[in-house]
Amino acid sequence: MRRKEGAILPIEMAILEAAVELVRRGVAEFYGFQIAKEIKERQEASRLTSHGTLYKALSRMEDAGLLASRWEDPMRAAEEGRPRRRWYRVTAEGEAAVVKTSVPQPTLRPARQAAS
Amino acid sequence: MTAVVAGLTRGWVTLYTAGMAADDRDARRADVESDLWDHQATNTELGVPAFVTAIEMLGRWLIGIPADISWRYERDVTRASERLAMQRRRTMWQTIQDRGLTILAFLMATFFVVVGTFTVLQMRGELTTEERLVYGSMWIIAGLVMLAGVYMGSRSPWMAAGLLALGAIAMALAMFWLFMFLVPAGLIVITLAVLRARRLSAGGPPATA
Numbered sequence: 001m002r003r004k005e006g007a008i009l010p011i012e013m014a015i016l017e018a019a020v021e022l023v024r025r026g027v028a029e030f031y032g033f034q035i036a037k038e039i040k041e042r043q044e045a046s047r048l049t050s051h052g053t054l055y056k057a058l059s060r061m062e063d064a065g066l067l068a069s070r071w072e073d074p075m076r077a078a079e080e081g082r083p084r085r086r087w088y089r090v091t092a093e094g095e096a097a098v099v100k101t102s103v104p105q106p107t108l109r110p111a112r113q114a115a116s
Numbered sequence: 117m118t119a120v121v122a123g124l125t126r127g128w129v130t131l132y133t134a135g136m137a138a139d140d141r142d143a144r145r146a147d148v149e150s151d152l153w154d155h156q157a158t159n160t161e162l163g164v165p166a167f168v169t170a171i172e173m174l175g176r177w178l179i180g181i182p183a184d185i186s187w188r189y190e191r192d193v194t195r196a197s198e199r200l201a202m203q204r205r206r207t208m209w210q211t212i213q214d215r216g217l218t219i220l221a222f223l224m225a226t227f228f229v230v231v232g233t234f235t236v237l238q239m240r241g242e243l244t245t246e247e248r249l250v251y252g253s254m255w256i257i258a259g260l261v262m263l264a265g266v267y268m269g270s271r272s273p274w275m276a277a278g279l280l281a282l283g284a285i286a287m288a289l290a291m292f293w294l295f296m297f298l299v300p301a302g303l304i305v306i307t308l309a310v311l312r313a314r315r316l317s318a319g320g321p322p323a324t325a
Contacts, residue, residue: 031150031154032147032151032154033150033154033158034154036151037158047172047175047176047179048172049176050175050176051129051184052179052180052183052184052187053179053183055148055151055187056186058147059187059191060190071146082150083149083150083153084146085150085154086143
């Protein structure tokens with residue numbers, strides 16, 4: 001069954017809310033596992049979001065313009081001896097979606113500027 | 117144990133991303149690879165026992181399988197739609213080119229046949245009889261060669277391109293004082309005819325013009 005155009009699924013809203021929370025704490029960008037961990041902590045869930053659910057949602061949110069992503073510089077990842085991360089950030093459209101569908105949020109701009 | 121679960125997860129990712137577009141495939145494999153590493157590294161840092169990490173990873177893999185399959189299906193559908201849209205755009209552009217070629221070549225050919233016929237029939241008085249016959253016949257022949265090229269169209273595209281090129285060159289030579297118009301128009305006709313012939317001989321879609 002296809003979802004309605006423009007509809008935001010619960011997992012997508014959870015990602016957006018967790019990402020907004022990270023922004024508020026001065027973390028402008030996040031990677032896959034980091035957001036899974038953040039969602040688990042926020043929802044006090046017993047388990048982390050599965051790979052399939054998480055990356056499918058991130059991919060769809062990026063297609064919908066709610067998130068933007070960039071791949072990390074491979075040199076940096078190599079220096080730290082780990083695989084390259086994909087860094088995601090919430091777009092203005094994503095922020096608007098959070099504001100629209102949840103309780104009023106304080107503005108996110110100052111935190112993002114502080115992070116950058 | 118975590119290595120075994122990570123290996124199983126990688127194997128599954130390799131399986132369900134097989135045959136995908138390279139950018140989608142590589143991105144998903146890299147996403148999961150990075151996730152597996154971060155999961156292990158974070159749990160190690162927090163002092164979580166390895167078997168707990170392995171169980172968590174196993175759960176994340178197994179529970180995500182339906183989402184992986186549906187993601188693959190959605191990407192395939194999206195890619196197929198993109199390919200179809202691109203094919204439509206290309207076909208439309210080819211149709212415009214083919215129609216442009218037909219119209220331009222037809223106008224040039226008709227112009228030459230008409231001017232040649234008028235010349236032979238003494239409707240332009242400043243030439244001698246011999247000149248009228250020679251020039252008029254040349255123009256008519258050049259026009260007819262081009263019309264033959266137009267007629268051949270997609271039936272025999274290389275033959276058509278040859279006839280159109282021959283007619284266009286003959287016209288430019290026979291009416292050299294109109295080179296400002298005939299050379300660019302001739303070059304356009306030849307280029308479009310060659311592009312069409314190359315496309316059709318490579319198995320491209322036939323013109324709808």
